[in-house]
Amino acid sequence: MHLRVDVDFDALADCISDGIAFVGGEGVVAAWSRGASSITGIARADAIGKSLDELFARVEPPLGFAVVPEPIELLGKGERRRQFTAMALTIDEGWLISFGREMRFAAIEQLKEEIVAAVSHELKTPIATIKAFATTMRSNPEALAKVRDEFLATIEEQADRLTRAVEDLLLVGRVDAKHLLECRTSVTLDYLLDATAERLGPSAAERIERHSTAVTLSGDPALLESALLHLLDNALKFSPDTAPVVIEGEDDGASIAVRVRDRGVGIGEEHLPYIFERFYRVERDLAAATGGSGLGLTIAREIVQAHGGTLAVDSVPHGGSTFTIRLPASSERERR
Numbered sequence: 001m002h003l004r005v006d007v008d009f010d011a012l013a014d015c016i017s018d019g020i021a022f023v024g025g026e027g028v029v030a031a032w033s034r035g036a037s038s039i040t041g042i043a044r045a046d047a048i049g050k051s052l053d054e055l056f057a058r059v060e061p062p063l064g065f066a067v068v069p070e071p072i073e074l075l076g077k078g079e080r081r082r083q084f085t086a087m088a089l090t091i092d093e094g095w096l097i098s099f100g101r102e103m104r105f106a107a108i109e110q111l112k113e114e115i116v117a118a119v120s121h122e123l124k125t126p127i128a129t130i131k132a133f134a135t136t137m138r139s140n141p142e143a144l145a146k147v148r149d150e151f152l153a154t155i156e157e158q159a160d161r162l163t164r165a166v167e168d169l170l171l172v173g174r175v176d177a178k179h180l181l182e183c184r185t186s187v188t189l190d191y192l193l194d195a196t197a198e199r200l201g202p203s204a205a206e207r208i209e210r211h212s213t214a215v216t217l218s219g220d221p222a223l224l225e226s227a228l229l230h231l232l233d234n235a236l237k238f239s240p241d242t243a244p245v246v247i248e249g250e251d252d253g254a255s256i257a258v259r260v261r262d263r264g265v266g267i268g269e270e271h272l273p274y275i276f277e278r279f280y281r282v283e284r285d286l287a288a289a290t291g292g293s294g295l296g297l298t299i300a301r302e303i304v305q306a307h308g309g310t311l312a313v314d315s316v317p318h319g320g321s322t323f324t325i326r327l328p329a330s331s332e333r334e335r336r
Contacts, residue, residue, distance in 0.1 A: 230296035253329060264320055
């Protein structure tokens with residue numbers, strides 16, 4: 001007896017731990033499971049209707065007729081260009097592609113390696129600086145009176161850098177667990193900027209120009225402060241030392257826009273699709289000189305999205321960048 005069961009492909013594929021995709025005979029992705037998104041980092045909405053050549057830098061060998069599952073290699077796009085192994089099988093004038101569990105483990109291991117490398121780089125410098133200054137103070141007590149305040153200020157600055165790196169890692173964990181937004185209240189942009197400026201320090205705060213920042217935002221104040229901190233810190237890092245960074249708010253009744261505009265090095269068009277990815281660096285030499293875990297923009301975007309908003313960027317090489325947060329307006333209950 002032959003039994004035919006018609007089911008929704010996405011619903012079925014999402015029940016399977018492996019990543020599953022279906023590519024039609026014309027070479028266009030018709031179905032893409034959550035597992036496939038998890039392994040490749042490509043969202044379902046971004047995959048459907050695209051060819052494999054649009055999604056990956058290389059597919060070897062090209063899809064052909066396969067009576068039994070045959071392995072294929074796919075090279076991801078972007079700076080990291082991750083390599084994925086999958087199995088392809090010809091069915092119903094198309095191809096069923098499976099990203100197996102072992103490939104998922106490989107992707108997780110690669111992400112772990114990237115996290116360890118990023119954390120090691122970010123923590124090594126402040127730890128070494130704190131140790132060097134503390135050792136100098138201990139071994140030269142007679143010189144301590146002259147340099148005490150300067151040395152202690154440096155140690156405090158590096159300790160703050162360590163604290164922020166740890167906070168970033170904790171926030172990334174909350175992003176992965178989808179437990180970001182746990183409270184919501186009304187808070188003014190000015191209040192958030194006062195708190196952010198205090199964390200950035202006096203010299204950085206002096207370079208921030210405020211325009212129309214009395215607008216009221218709805219959300220978790222601590223998270224919104226963190227998002228602004230990352231955007232302002234990036235703007236200050238990649239701008240000339242004397243160049244101001246402008247932050248302005250706009251309330252059109254339906255939404256609140258917060259723009260962070262700098263006069264820095266800008267971002268090339270080829271980098272714009274990837275700057276919110278974890279660990280992505282536009283200019284590695286410059287990024288290495290300025291520090292940072294490579295998680296700041298990722299965290300800022302996830303925080304904004306958790307609040308039901310969007311984070312966009314408009315940038316020109318050597319012409320500066322403008323990051324725009326757009327959030328839903330506060331409800332009447334929250335305004336009271």
